[in-house]
Amino acid sequence: MRHLTDDELLLHHNHDGDDVEMADQHLTSCAECQARLIAIEEVLKLVVAPPVPDRGPDYGFQVWNRIRVELPELTTRERWWLAIPPWGWVGVAAVLLVVVFLLGRYSSNRQSPLNVVTNGAVTTPLPAQQVRERVLLLAVGDHLDRTQMLLMELSHASDPEEIDISEGRQRAVELANANRLYRTTAQKVGDATIVTLLDELERVLLQVGHEPSHLTARDLKGIQDGIQSQGILFKVRVVRANVRRESAQRPQAATSQMKGPTT
Amino acid sequence: MEIDDTAAVARVRSGDKDTFRLLVERHSHTIFRLAFRMMENEQDAEEIVQETFLRAYRALDGFEARANFGTWIYRIALNRCYDFLNQRKSRPVIQPQGDPEAPTVIDQIPTKSPSPERSLLSQEIQVQVHSAMELLTSGERIAFVLFHFEGRSIEEVARTLNVRQGVVKNRVYRAVKKLRRQLQPLRAFR
Numbered sequence: 001m002r003h004l005t006d007d008e009l010l011l012h013h014n015h016d017g018d019d020v021e022m023a024d025q026h027l028t029s030c031a032e033c034q035a036r037l038i039a040i041e042e043v044l045k046l047v048v049a050p051p052v053p054d055r056g057p058d059y060g061f062q063v064w065n066r067i068r069v070e071l072p073e074l075t076t077r078e079r080w081w082l083a084i085p086p087w088g089w090v091g092v093a094a095v096l097l098v099v100v101f102l103l104g105r106y107s108s109n110r111q112s113p114l115n116v117v118t119n120g121a122v123t124t125p126l127p128a129q130q131v132r133e134r135v136l137l138l139a140v141g142d143h144l145d146r147t148q149m150l151l152m153e154l155s156h157a158s159d160p161e162e163i164d165i166s167e168g169r170q171r172a173v174e175l176a177n178a179n180r181l182y183r184t185t186a187q188k189v190g191d192a193t194i195v196t197l198l199d200e201l202e203r204v205l206l207q208v209g210h211e212p213s214h215l216t217a218r219d220l221k222g223i224q225d226g227i228q229s230q231g232i233l234f235k236v237r238v239v240r241a242n243v244r245r246e247s248a249q250r251p252q253a254a255t256s257q258m259k260g261p262t263t
Numbered sequence: 264m265e266i267d268d269t270a271a272v273a274r275v276r277s278g279d280k281d282t283f284r285l286l287v288e289r290h291s292h293t294i295f296r297l298a299f300r301m302m303e304n305e306q307d308a309e310e311i312v313q314e315t316f317l318r319a320y321r322a323l324d325g326f327e328a329r330a331n332f333g334t335w336i337y338r339i340a341l342n343r344c345y346d347f348l349n350q351r352k353s354r355p356v357i358q359p360q361g362d363p364e365a366p367t368v369i370d371q372i373p374t375k376s377p378s379p380e381r382s383l384l385s386q387e388i389q390v391q392v393h394s395a396m397e398l399l400t401s402g403e404r405i406a407f408v409l410f411h412f413e414g415r416s417i418e419e420v421a422r423t424l425n426v427r428q429g430v431v432k433n434r435v436y437r438a439v440k441k442l443r444r445q446l447q448p449l450r451a452f453r
Contacts, residue, residue, distance in 0.1 A: 007432050010439060011417065014410065043443045047392050049412035050303050052296045059295070060288030067287070067313055071280055071320050149325075164425035214427055 003030065009037045013044065090174060093181035096139045136189050137243050140182055140198075144240045147175050147201055151233055154208065155224050163220055166213035176205035197239050204232055268332035276323055287316050290333060294340045300412045301344040301405065302351075303393060311347060315340040338423060341405060348401035395445035399438050406434035407442075 004012070004023055012023045027033055055062075150171050157163055183198040208223060215223070227233060266274070266285070274282040294315050298308035319326075319336050326335055396404060409420045410431070417435070421428040 006440075007436050010436055011432075014414075014416070040439060040443070043439065043446050044411060046388060046446050047396070047411065047442055049300055049408075050389075052299050053305060055292060055295055060291040061284075063291045063312055063316065064284045064287045067316050067320075068284070070317055071283065073278075073280065164427075167425075 004033045004036075006036070006040070009033065009040055012037065013041055090177045090181070092139065093143070093178040093185075096135060097181050097185050099135055133189055133191070136182075136185055136191065136194070137246055140186070140194055141240065141243045143175070143178060143182055144236050144243065146171075147179070147205070148233065148236045148240065150175065150208075151204070151227055151236070154220075155227055155233065157220060157224075158217075163215050163217070164213060165208070165211065165215055165220075169209055169211060169213060172205045172208035176202055176209055179205060193239060193242075197235055200230065200232060200235070204230070269328060272323065272326060272332055273328070275320070283316075283320055286319075286332060286336075290336055291316075293333070294336065297337065297340055297413070298344060300408050301341075302347060303396070307347055307351075311340060311343045314343050318343070334423070338425075341423065345401050345405060348404060352401065391446060392442075395442050398441055398445060403434045403438040403441070406431050407438035410435045 004026055008023055012020065012027070027037065150168060154165070154168060157165070157168075179198055179202045183195060183202065186194040186198060204227060207226065211219065211223065266282075268286060268289070271282050271285045275286075291312060294312050295308055298311035298315075299305065302308050302311065315336060319339050322339070326332070399407065406420055406424070409415045409423065410417065415423070417428050417431050420435075421431045424431065
């Protein structure tokens, strides 16, 4: 006859466990297990949940009043991409690739764009190469934000025993797929800095994507050390800042370049 | 018209900050109860409630529309509890002086004591239980409170904490073992 383990007795106390009936049957005929169960129950009876102080019906309103001043406004830029599900980013990247391809075709067919007179000033349509670069910068910027968020979460994750990274792993796979398309696009546009960074990111994302869903503290440390030793988060931050600056500067540069001479 | 959590989240995400109030009003009591049971301290529990909602608001971009807001914010609150418990553990604790084998107040009170002593005994039991709970690691305490105080099954606790069921069983069992060791002398008084 196999006696119940302490785990099983504990689960039995909470009417939990894989085989409640088997445990019940055993307990009716085994005095030793009964005694052990009583010992566990005596302790659990002593440990009662402390009475929770009543907060009153308007507690929620009080909490709201305390936090409302600290809530930042969500910016428009933050808002529009929140609506896109994680897997949607692969689609966004694919669309981008098509846009860049079409722009390439368009630019080779139209070598000398016509000047346009608007409000008395002569303006020239943006050269296709610049448009392509701008589309890429905008798209890669958001991709880098999302990747940075995931890597930061992994870098700060901690658990003394085991951690479930299944959600992060799934995001890593989706980001790696989108990353591949962005890298191809960046190669076409000829942006070597972004290509190099995306190349490194892809390796890290694929590594995370291939990890098991549950990691021991040691495995997690391995990933964190990998992220840290390559300085990948720092590189992402630097390139992200450059991308942001460039995408803000380019329209101004293009406009000043294209304005006709003032007389 | 009353709107559900998913619709409220969508509104907040589209810029209607004030709708967040609905979510705060709906979930504050649950989060406070959880935080108080974890911390056994009103001030810490209040801080956790506040920080939980602030974090949730800032992290709304990570919230998936198909998920349950209540479960999501409960997890955020648990993470805050975990951090608070770890901080509390790192603070120096003043240990009581004297011989650990010496009889305690409880040892001197007869089992069938009259009412005032009974009341004193009950208070003393609470103190002992509180001290015993402080000996648990943050992980053990969280798993134990969810299992024993909140009445969740091992499977539910595992899902909430994002760990395997075996890990939860281990943590709860270790917690019970530690509590048993600490509270053994009190068993005779129940």
